Amino acid sequence: MFSRIEENPAEALVTFLFEGRPITARAGDSVAAALLLAGVATTRTSPVSGAPRAAYCMMGSCFECLMVIDGAADRQACLTPVADGMVVSRQLPLSGGGS
Amino acid sequence: MSRAVDLAVIGAGPAGLAAAIEARRIGLSVLLIDEQPGVGGQIYRATDTSPVSGSGILGAEYRRGGELALSFRASGARHMAGSTLVDITADGWIGFEGPDGVEFVEAAQIILASGAVERPFPVPGWTLPGVMTVGAAQTVLKASGAAPQDDAVLVGSGPLLYLYAVQLLRSGRRPQAIVDTAPRLPALRALRHFPRALAAPLYLAKGLRLLNEIRKSGTAHHRGATGIRIEGADAAESIVFQASGRRHSLNTSLVLLHQGVVPNIQITQALRCRHRWDDAQLCWVPETDEWAQTSRPGLRVAGDGAGIAGALAAEYRGRIAAIGAALALDRIVEPDAEERARPLRRLLKTELAARPLLDALYRPADDLRVPSEPDTIVCRCEEVTLGDISRAVTMGCPGPNQLKAFVRAGMGPCQGRMCALTVTETIASLRGRHPGEIGSYRLRPPFKPTTLGALAAMKLPDAPEIDRAGNTGTVELAEQS
Numbered sequence: 001m002f003s004r005i006e007e008n009p010a011e012a013l014v015t016f017l018f019e020g021r022p023i024t025a026r027a028g029d030s031v032a033a034a035l036l037l038a039g040v041a042t043t044r045t046s047p048v049s050g051a052p053r054a055a056y057c058m059m060g061s062c063f064e065c066l067m068v069i070d071g072a073a074d075r076q077a078c079l080t081p082v083a084d085g086m087v088v089s090r091q092l093p094l095s096g097g098g099s
Numbered sequence: 100m101s102r103a104v105d106l107a108v109i110g111a112g113p114a115g116l117a118a119a120i121e122a123r124r125i126g127l128s129v130l131l132i133d134e135q136p137g138v139g140g141q142i143y144r145a146t147d148t149s150p151v152s153g154s155g156i157l158g159a160e161y162r163r164g165g166e167l168a169l170s171f172r173a174s175g176a177r178h179m180a181g182s183t184l185v186d187i188t189a190d191g192w193i194g195f196e197g198p199d200g201v202e203f204v205e206a207a208q209i210i211l212a213s214g215a216v217e218r219p220f221p222v223p224g225w226t227l228p229g230v231m232t233v234g235a236a237q238t239v240l241k242a243s244g245a246a247p248q249d250d251a252v253l254v255g256s257g258p259l260l261y262l263y264a265v266q267l268l269r270s271g272r273r274p275q276a277i278v279d280t281a282p283r284l285p286a287l288r289a290l291r292h293f294p295r296a297l298a299a300p301l302y303l304a305k306g307l308r309l310l311n312e313i314r315k316s317g318t319a320h321h322r323g324a325t326g327i328r329i330e331g332a333d334a335a336e337s338i339v340f341q342a343s344g345r346r347h348s349l350n351t352s353l354v355l356l357h358q359g360v361v362p363n364i365q366i367t368q369a370l371r372c373r374h375r376w377d378d379a380q381l382c383w384v385p386e387t388d389e390w391a392q393t394s395r396p397g398l399r400v401a402g403d404g405a406g407i408a409g410a411l412a413a414e415y416r417g418r419i420a421a422i423g424a425a426l427a428l429d430r431i432v433e434p435d436a437e438e439r440a441r442p443l444r445r446l447l448k449t450e451l452a453a454r455p456l457l458d459a460l461y462r463p464a465d466d467l468r469v470p471s472e473p474d475t476i477v478c479r480c481e482e483v484t485l486g487d488i489s490r491a492v493t494m495g496c497p498g499p500n501q502l503k504a505f506v507r508a509g510m511g512p513c514q515g516r517m518c519a520l521t522v523t524e525t526i527a528s529l530r531g532r533h534p535g536e537i538g539s540y541r542l543r544p545p546f547k548p549t550t551l552g553a554l555a556a557m558k559l560p561d562a563p564e565i566d567r568a569g570n571t572g573t574v575e576l577a578e579q580s
Binding site for chain 2: 001002003004005006008011026028029030033034036037041042046048049051052053054055056057058059060061062063064066072074078079081
């Protein structure tokens with residue numbers, strides 16, 4: 001489990017919704033990093049076996065962090081900066097993802 | 100149609116930034132396209148925004164990124180951030196998907212500086228949540244100022260693994276253990292590179308300093324580990340391995356894997372540039388000439404994407420590529436180009452001196468590049484295992500492209516990024532051939548998956564009149580000239 005090395009009270013914060021749960025992150029975090037810090041273990045399931053998956057490379061290569069963000073499926077959470085009011089959910093077999 | 104820009108640079112790491120800065124000094128108009136919100140690439144990730152940049156955790160080398168970013172901003176080059184390359188057409192149009200959808204810009208010269216990616220680490224259990232790369236964890240450190248609690252296990256080999264372990268220690272954290280897959284004694288073939296590496300003493304000293312810091316911390320360091328297996332039902336729960344003649348099992352919720360980096364050749368492969376297999380670095384490298392020109396006219400590759408050489412070498416190679424681009428555009432005469440490049444080539448030579456030793460010392464083990472257990476997943480997207488590949492090869496599958504038809508390997512959303520190298524080396528090993536004969540996946544644009552909606556709405560370069568907003572579909576760069 002990841003945690004901040006030091007909390008900086010002066011930092012701007014944003015709050016987004018993950019499957020109905022409000023999560024507060026630092027402005028500048030990627031969605032994938034914010035979820036990692038919030039203890040969310042899974043970003044999607046494998047469309048082949050249904051096995052849970054999570055962000056692996058954090059740099060846009062592995063596509064394991066494909067999530068449904070603001071209604072759009074197949075978004076790379078590691079390349080998407082968090083924003084206030086953003087709505088995020090795991091990409092599951094019926095959530096419209098192409099992967 | 101007039102050329103929108105003299106030079107397009109793809110990638111905002113040290114090679115791309117240095118190329119853009121050098122090209123602007125010579126007077127070229129420059130557009131830099133990069134996927135991330137800020138400049139720096141992976142090595143200087145979040146250089147402008149990192150919450151820990153001032154803390155000393157990331158080390159003095161990281162500050163070089165800030166200096167580059169400053170020079171880049173003062174250079175007058177245009178920066179398209181958050182933009183993913185989609186295609187480069189035969190006549191020099193570059194398509195990218197940014198905040199405003201897919202658009203095209205025409206460039207007279209292109210420098211690809213798309214850097215390196217971590218080598219695949221195909222062991223049983225590597226697809227479980229709770230398993231990520233060391234580079235991924237380091238990205239979280241740089242960009243979000245966060246690190247794992249004390250149960251993380253670092254597995255593999257290579258300078259980045261030791262550097263990250265030390266960065267954790269400096270953050271007041273500590274890995275549970277380092278499971279080191281480098282052989283206990285360096286191979287003799289490594290030692291013969293030692294005399295040449297003495298020309299680059301800083302690298303040797305740095306490596307020893309890192310290892311010393313790890314030793315002093317008392318972190319468990321299992322050397323010569325083999326037989327790595329990550330276990331867990333829905334997430335990583337433990338890691339099992341052999342070391343010092345016995346079996347070890349460590350409980351952990353976070354396994355961080357790393358066994359070096361390899362050139363990111365996704366785009367040069369898709370553009371059919373000529374590549375060669377590098378036996379020292381065990382990867383594909385695009386062929387380039389002394390001005391970084393690939394086999395495709397007008398397309399240059401600089402930085403680790405042209406062969407792993409590190410961040411400083413990337414800067415020198417970026418600048419040499421920019422001079423080459425200016426020369427090709429007749430914006431500089433050959434004697435001046437040679438004079439500009441001469442000191443850079445000298446610096447590059449010194450920088451490369453330690454590379455053969457590093458390549459040999461941290462050469463990833465054979466059984467970590469070509470898995471030995473049939474149930475090991477090779478293609479993560481399509482869940483293709485070693486067993487599936489072996490069966491296909493037994494049935495007559497000769498290479499990676501045919502393997503797609505047999506088992507869908509490389510056909511998922513990552514477009515082969517995570518499995519191409521393993522597939523090449525595995526088929527080579529099964530067929531008793533050299534990887535260079537086996538080849539790699541034939542890739543096609545779009546370079547990354549994009550939506551039909553984005554393609555339907557894109558501004559086509561040849562039809563500017565369809566854009567009712569009055570834009571020409573190209574980026575306005577008049578302010579540069």
